[in-house]
Amino acid sequence: xxxxxxxxxxxxxxxxxxxxxxxxxxxxxxxxxxxxxxxxxxxxxxxxxxxxxxxxxxxxxxxxxxxxxxxxxxxxxxxxxxxxxxxxxxxxxxxxxxxxxxxxxxxxxxxxxxxxxxxxxxxxxxxxxxxxxxxxxxxxxxx
Numbered sequence: 001x002x003x004x005x006x007x008x009x010x011x012x013x014x015x016x017x018x019x020x021x022x023x024x025x026x027x028x029x030x031x032x033x034x035x036x037x038x039x040x041x042x043x044x045x046x047x048x049x050x051x052x053x054x055x056x057x058x059x060x061x062x063x064x065x066x067x068x069x070x071x072x073x074x075x076x077x078x079x080x081x082x083x084x085x086x087x088x089x090x091x092x093x094x095x096x097x098x099x100x101x102x103x104x105x106x107x108x109x110x111x112x113x114x115x116x117x118x119x120x121x122x123x124x125x126x127x128x129x130x131x132x133x134x135x136x137x138x139x140x141x142x143x
Contacts, residue, residue, distance in 0.1 A: 002108055002115065006093075009107040013089035016041045019109060021102045022116035024136035025127055026052050026070060033070035034120075036113050037100045038080065039092045046092035049080030050100060059121055062114045101137030 004012065009019050018040040027033030032055040040047045053067035065079070083099045086092040096102055108116065116130075123131035130136065 002112060003105055004107045004109065006104060009093060010089045012109060013039060013041050013046060013092065017110060019093075019107045020111075020113040021096075021100075021106050021108065022113045022120070022130075023100060023102065024120070024130065025055070025125065027055070031070065034064075034067075034117065035100075036064070036116075037083075037096050037102050038110075038113075039089075039096050039107075041089075044087070046086045046089055048083045048086070048092055048096045048099065050083050051080040055125075057117060057121060059118065062118045062121070064114055064117060098140060101139050103134075103137065106134075 004019065012019055018038050020036055020038045023035040023037060025032065026035040034053055034055050036051050038049045038051065040049060051064070052070040053064060054070055056067055057064075069079075084092075084095045086095050093104065093107070097104060119131045120126070128135065
C-alpha cells in the first residue's frame with residue numbers, strides 16, 4: 001500500500017519521519033518542472049516545504065533531491081520553500097493541504113514521492129491528471 005492512512009501519516013510525523021505528496025507538473029513549456037510538498041518534523045514543530053524542481057528525470061533517474069530548483073535564482077542550500085510551521089502533526093497536514101491543494105489520502109513516506117514521479121514519467125507526463133486519473137491539485141488562491 002503506497003498511500004498512508006491518516007493515522008499512519010500522523011504516526012510517521014510523530015516518530016520524526018517526513019511525509020510527502022507529489023503534486024504534478026509545474027513551470028512552463030520553456031522550463032518544465034514538477035512540484036511536491038513535504039511535511040518535515042523538526043524538534044518540537046512541523047515544517048511544510050513546497051519543492052518546485054526542473055523536470056530533468058527519466059525512467060532510470062528519479063532522485064528528486066538531485067533535481068535543480070525550477071527557479072534558477074533559488075539558492076540550492078534552501079531546498080524548498082518554507083510555507084508554514086505548525087505545532088502538531090494534524091495541523092501540519094491540514095496547513096499543507098490548504099496551501100498546496102494536497103489531498104489527505106495521498107500522503108506517502110519520505111522517498112516514495114520518487115515512485116509517484118516515476119509512475120507519472122512512465123504514463124507520458126500527463127498534464128491534466130495523475131497516472132491513476134485523479135486531477136492534479138490546484139493551488140488555492142492566496143488570501
